[in-house]
Amino acid sequence: MYPDKILLQAEKPGRYVGNEINMVRKNPTEVATRFAFAFPDVYEVGMSHNGLQILYALFNRRDDVYCERTFAPWSDMEMLMREHNLPLKSLETYSPLADFDFVGFTLQYEMTYTNILNMIDLANIPIKAKDRGEEHPIICGGGPCAVNPEPLAEFFDFFFIGEAEEAFDGVFDIYAKHKADKGDKMTFLSKIAVLPGVYVPAFYDVRYNADGSIDNFAPNNLGAPERVKKVHVKDMDRAFYPEKPLVPLIETVHDRAVIEIFRGCVRGCRFCQAGYIYRPHRQKSVDTLFEQAQKLLESSGHEEISLLSLASNDYPHLNELVDLLCERFTSENVSISLPSLRIDATNSEVLRKVQSVRKSSLTFAPEGGSQRMRDIVNKNISEDEILQGARVAFEGGWDRLKLYFMVGLPAEKDSDLAAIGKLSEDLVSVYYKLPKEQRRRPVSVTVSTSCFVPKPFTPFQWFGQETVENFMSKQRHVKQSIKSRQISYKYHDAETSVMEGALSRGDRRVAAVIERAWRLGARFDGWSEHFSADIWRNAFEESGVSLDFYAHRTRPYDEILPWDFIDMAGVNKDYLIKESQKVEDML
């Protein structure tokens, strides 16, 4: 543990002490491989992430691997650590990260990239792969942002593209043998480079054209494949799933048991990266889910079970599953939550059961205010369905609604923005059409708009993102379209979204910007109280990288994109071009 004196000066010392329920204890000297699972955000966020639970248990199920955890220290703790020369350590055995064989980062969000550099640095490990020697841990990464790993290529030894449950064992098997043979790092990397899902950036060279676009991207190592194939779990019922989740001792963002009802999504909303990169759609059977729920609740003591998926309406046995869970657990004061439930007239039943214990606000995500906009993004929900859904919710006793929209979508017009206000007002009127005795208090509707960020592997991956100024004028437009006092309007910071846009579609040259921003003090950029647009603008300027080129530029279809080398099972470029052209035809 860090000394008491340090911990007591930190805002929440409980973040740094571990010792959680179901924490895995092994003797580090008795395993072949020590893996530090690094979450580049604060403890409470990382511990609420289901992927951490899965990978932690998955890796630790092997006797020859000990997977420990580490999180980004909050800024107060970072200051203390630097002041007292304390390195970043794991929570399980309080070992410095430099002692590990691997440090593996989960890449959930572009705005955590500076935290990654900061954590490597706090571990006294050189941030760039080329500056690290045999004595340093191998640094790897995976997760949704790994579908375009290029902006991080310089810092990582390898990436794993896809779902670890399916194939990460191969990496451990090879490593155990490599370590026993006392091999060198490059030999190890060339051995794993042939495994499905593994991408070793050092084995590929990029050449650029005079205009800055990519001229050529090719392997420089005989074993490295031309294209890296994303791997995914084939059979969700047989896929590994934890039975004894870590239960934190301090409050986190979500303190609940989680079952994953399916992965992937059939809907194909064009802005939605998750919808494309998690394909194909694969679901679990009710039997499997019920059994997993039972085990998780028993071993955690949680009073909430959450049904995780991208869109729970699309689970065909939702009613049956919810019934079973209610029947078994309601008497034990366990509530069920369905974070991604879309409310419509067909599921009022489910809705009632799910919320029977605790009633919170309901969420709708029409994304586009007008039908035209929803057609462009392929969000298949009509105005009628939205209004119907709201009526169902109001009748069920909810009077707090949250609505999520995006601004800055392709081909957006002022009338589309005005439609956001109009739709929200119509929802308010739906409430006031209810008989008086059904209205307990004035309805409250919160409208939130995020700024659209075009992402790799979506039909909008070529689209030039709006500028900060345009986003802001669009936000003003939405605001003006809202008249009712029952509606409050919130919008996401445009500066953050533009930086996210530049990072998400960046290439290897963007690494210089990330490093510069980190050196200028950028940390926790996803947190509004920490984000500094000035730092990022300076970082672009000082590293001579054009923000415009990466964020706002519309790419031609025939340009080589930085992530083209990834074979995204079923989502090939031709298909995305066709989808994108469908939108062009609509205009």
Add this chain to the structure above:
Amino acid sequence: MSLKQSYFRYRISFTKLGSTRFIGHLDLQSLFQRAIKRAKLPVAYSEGFNPHQLLSFAAPLPLGMGGFEEMLEIFLIYEVNVKEIVTLLQDQLPDGIDIVGVVEVPAIGRSAAAIIQKATYRITFSHNFDIRLEKIISDILTSESIKVEKKGKKGMSVVDIRPDIFEIVVDEDNSLRAILACGSERNLKANILAHHILGLSEIAQNDCDITYERLSIGQDVPKL
């Protein structure tokens, strides 16, 4: 309240040591709630829309301070042998929290939190006082009143802490045990006393680290 009469009330004393010292009071409550749930103890729930387990803690421990005999009370809907409570619950608690005693008490009556009046602390200084510590303590114990400055809501005020000091025993050259008022009516924080002692010595405040431990909080629960 009426339902409570038919329940069974247990007072449980436990340690809060090691890394669990850094778990705040509300988090400690959730930690026990989940442990009780995993242990499958027949815990009683409150009535109403948002039922919660009937359990209550006495005198929250400040963050970072170790506790050797902290206390909580739970209501069960049927009687369970105290030994069994220990076995079931201990398995579900993290390192640092050990059950040291359980006793059944009548279901009606004031809660542990309401009866607690004193607590015993061990205060350890990183510096040796030599014989001066004995002297300082005997001066404190013989004085009629001890005025210290206290930061309150309305700025600094001067309070007399003497009535809140029941006993102080010097154990070693740099460590003492103090029985101080602890509870909702009267309360003296151990660090106020410690800083007062330091002020009477020649040791500079910034030079000396002080460690606090709470040895017990007055309500004796028979040891296991």
